[in-house]
Amino acid sequence: MNFKTFYINRHQIGYQEVLLDDPVFEKAYLLENPKKIDIIAIPDGCVDLQFTWESNVCRGYVCGSFLQGKKSLISSCCRCFGLKLQPGIHFKFLKQDVASLVGNRIPLSEFLDTGSFEQELGEMPDFLSMVEATRRFFYRQQTVPIHIIANCVAKLIVNSPGTLKVSDMTSTLGYSQRYISNIFKCHFGLSLKKYSDIIRAQTAITYLEYTDIMDVIVDLGYYDQPHFIHDFKQYTSMTPSSFLNQVCRSKVGLVV
Incomplete structure (x- = not known):
């Protein structure tokens, strides 16, 4: 599914995205x-690699999923380019439990030497060049097999x-709830219940x-x-009626 990550004002914020047929990255976007x-950031259960322009300087971050809809830190940046990892995928260079990423935004420089690449990316004029350059950079890094x-x-x-x-999942797969829950949280950083709630909210948006x-x-x-x-307000910061008015009727808002 095409996970929704942001609610934006379509008249004041420019947005581009491309869905990627890729085992590591789900999509790329530029705000x-x-x-x-x-x-507004919308929980999607995925990890994003984001590059933001702050005082004309490009800086990279690893961003875990939020647990509720709220104002994103990228609101203070004039530009944000991101690559969304496929669900459950993360890189070995993180060297930490994925659960610790949830709700957090950590500088990429804590894990990798990104200075020259950030400078290169910061000078690129078009979206597709950013996509290809960033994919090439991260293809050199090992992922953790899901x-x-x-x-x-x-x-x-x-x-x-x-x-x-959850009981139906355990019955279908034939393993104990504790075993399945531990393995799932190791890769997604979320409990089965929380991830299910996020997916249900994502589906409700569509x-x-x-x-x-x-x-x-x-x-x-x-x-x-x-x-x-x-639940809808918890995950999107809007009531269903507000969503219908702003996104579906007036077309002022856009969920991407």
Whole structure:
């Protein structure tokens, strides 16, 4: 699925993205925000490699997924280029538990010598050149192979989408809940329940553009309308009604 990472004002913030047919990277994106308008980060359960322009200097960061929708730190930057890693994929150079990345933004310079590359990237004029140069740079780094069980669980959650009970996952895979949970958290940094909730919210964002609110509630297994409103606001910082008004009707907002 094309994970949604930001809510932006489409009239004041420029945005480009390209989906990548790549085992390591899910997509690349570029945000142009000269007026430094607020950008809302949406949890997606993925790790991003971001390069931001601060006082005309390009700096790289490793960014874990947020656990709730809130203002992103890139709001203070005039430009942000990013590569989103495929779910469950991370690099060996991180040398730390992926769970410690969740909600955090760590300078790439803590792990790699990135000075010359940041300078090179900072001088590139177009988006596609950034994409290819950054992919080449990180292809030199080793990734941590995702465990087959973690991969299977992630697919079950996405295909459900986000509504499959943990007990049903363990029954399907034939392993104990504790064993599956530990392996999954090692690769995704999140509990099975939290990742399921994130995927369900991600799916609700897509469904709302085409489907009535009550149908979304039924299809995605929310208890009732208040439960849906609470969860949707937690992960997007908007109520479903605000989302419909700003994204679907007035077209002022854009979820990307």
